[in-house]
Amino acid sequence: MxxxxxxxxxxxxxxxxxxxxxxxxxxxxxxxxxxxxxxxDLENLAEEIETLGRTEFNSLVSAWRVILLHMLKWDHQPERRTRSWAISIRTHRNRAADVLKDNPGLKSRLTDSLVRAYRDARDEASGETGLPIRVFPTACPYTREEMLARPFPADPDDTTD
Incomplete structure (x- = not known):
């Protein structure tokens, strides 16, 4: 054959x-x-479908993490503020909004996503700034509204945005 x-x-x-x-x-x-x-193959299909949902949740956590990381750095190292931090915050706000728009079911997991994101952002902020981890609060110091709407001028010397 x-x-x-x-x-x-x-x-x-x-x-x-x-x-x-x-x-x-x-x-x-x-x-x-x-x-x-x-x-x-029902067992593996079910697992893959569930994995797709976890992937969307992880995308939201990732966007929140980057926002929180740059907010922590912005607040704890004002002398090192950069345009790229402000741009990154804006970009990841858009990503988080897109994930939530495309996956409205994730709204029920907002608290969990923010807790996970802050845990990692805190660790990363300590590593990137060289500041001891104890400098950063153990619980997220920002409200979700602050994460989404607080202004961050792209030019750190510009207070209008």
Whole structure:
């Protein structure tokens, strides 16, 4: 039998999830579209769908973390303020807003996302500033409103923004 014929013939069991993730995803998608529900790898499909949700949550945490990191640095090292910190805050505010707009179900996890983000931002701020971690409050000192709306001039010498 030629390799072409063997490749053209559908596999009954399909590609194993562990052996070739990409091919597995393509086969599972094709089976869903064809209504071949009996041929679906339900356990791994369920895990992958849940992982997609966690990825969106982690995107929100990541955006909050960067905002908080630069806010902490802004407040604790005013002599080192840079335009890039202000721009980064703006950019990540937009990213967080986009994630929340695209995934309104994440609103129920805002508190959890902020707690996780601040924990990491605090550690990073200590590392990046060289200041002892005890300088940074253990609980987030900012309200969500401050994180989203507090002005940060792109030019640190410019107080209008």
């Amino acid at each position: 030629s390799a072409v014929k063997a490749a053209a013939r559908p596999q009954e069991a399909g590609t194993a999830y562990e052996d070739d993730f990409y091919t597995w995803t393509q086969e599972q998608g094709a089976r869903l579209r064809a209504g071949d529900f009996a041929g679906l």
